[in-house]
Amino acid sequence: MPLRITHAEVADIVQALADHQRYWGDRDLRALHLLPLVHEFGSTCFAARADDGVLGYLIGFVTPDRTGYVHLVATRDDARGTGLGRRLYEAFTEAARAQGAVRLKAITAVGNEGSAAFHRSMGFDVSTVPDYNGPGQHRVVFTRGLPT
Ligand SMILES: CC(C)(COP(=O)(O)OP(=O)(O)OC[C@H]1O[C@@H](n2cnc3c(N)ncnc32)[C@H](O)[C@@H]1OP(=O)(O)O)[C@@H](O)C(=O)NCCC(=O)NCCS
Numbered sequence: 001m002p003l004r005i006t007h008a009e010v011a012d013i014v015q016a017l018a019d020h021q022r023y024w025g026d027r028d029l030r031a032l033h034l035l036p037l038v039h040e041f042g043s044t045c046f047a048a049r050a051d052d053g054v055l056g057y058l059i060g061f062v063t064p065d066r067t068g069y070v071h072l073v074a075t076r077d078d079a080r081g082t083g084l085g086r087r088l089y090e091a092f093t094e095a096a097r098a099q100g101a102v103r104l105k106a107i108t109a110v111g112n113e114g115s116a117a118f119h120r121s122m123g124f125d126v127s128t129v130p131d132y133n134g135p136g137q138h139r140v141v142f143t144r145g146l147p148t
Contacts, residue, residue, distance in 0.1 A: 002050065002051075003048050003049060003050040003055055003084075004048070004049050004050075005046055005047070005048045005049075005087060005088065005091050006046070006047065006049070007042055007043065007045060007046060007047075008038055008042065008045035008046050008047035008057050008058070008059070009038070009042070009047070010035050010038050010039065012047035012049070012054050012057055013033055013035060013038055013047075013057060013059070014035075015053060015054050016047075016053075016054045016057055016074075016076075017030055017033055019053075019076075022076050022077045022078075023056075023057075023074040023075070023076055023077075024074060027109075029072070032071070032072060033059070033072065034059075034071075037059055037061065037071060038059060040061075041059075041060070041061035043095060043099075044060045044061050044062060044068070044092060044095045044096055044099070045057070045058065045059045045060065045061075046058045046088050046091045046092060046095075048075075048079070048084055048087070048088060053076075054076070055075060055076050055078075055079040055084060056073075056074060056075035056076060056079055056084045056085065056088055057072075057073070057074060057088070058070060058072070058073040058088040058089070058091070058092050059071045059072045059073075060073075060092050060096065062096050062099040062100065062101045066100050066101050066102045066103070067101060067102075067103050067104070067105050068092065068093065068096030068097075068099075068101035068103065068104045068105070068146070069104075069105050069106070070089070070092060070104065070105070070106040071106075073085060073088055073089065073106070075088075085118055086121075086122060089122060093146065096146070097146055101146055102145070102146050102148065103143060103144065103145050103146055104124070104142075104143070104144045104145075104146060105141065105142065105143050105144075106119065106124070106141075106142045107132065107133075107139045107140065107141050107142065108139065108140050108142070109139065109140070110128060110138050110139065110140055112140065115140075116140060116142075119142040122144070123144050124142035124143060124144045125142070125143050125144065126140060126141075126142055127140070127141055127143075128140050128141070129141045
């Protein structure tokens with residue numbers, strides 16, 4: 001199935017959210033899909049589209065300290081294991097680097113072993129940071145340098 005990876009539009013995320021479970025399973029992450037991020041950081045947000053809809057998307061931005069931060073990345077259940085997540089990351093990395101990023105960062109919930117394996121395979125260091133998201137809300141933090 002031919003797919004195209006381009007900058008994400010709000011409509012892509014809205015379309016994916018209509019089928020939220022196919023991207024996130026039983027975890028309800030709809031509230032984290034902050035559409036203003038797509039409006040303001042569209043040049044570092046990507047969607048993979050095919051004839052039957054959005055196969056994956058990535059919402060990210062570059063911080064003032066030159067960190068390329070991936071807020072959300074997901075691929076649809078029927079597109080997993082095809083290299084799509086990696087391709088979305090590659091598109092983001094290129095865009096982030098063009099904006100001066102010197103490192104990448106992402107976080108996930110403790111216990112999201114699939115995300116940890118995915119990030120490890122792409123060369124990220126993995127650590128658990130206590131209280132990252134507030135008292136008792138530990139998070140797994142992924143970091144990786146971007147050699148110039
Ligand atoms: C995590 C996720 C984005 C990976 O997407 P994907 O399209 O399946 O990933 P890819 O096919 O590009 O895989 C890239 C690499 O990661 C590895 N990988 C991906 N998911 C994995 C898993 N669940 N377990 C082990 N390894 C995994 C692949 O084996 C591959 O390794 P390789 O290139 O060394 O062979 C996808 O599983 C997903 O959407 N999960 C639900 C949402 C989520 O948890 N997002 C991340 C938190 S923000």
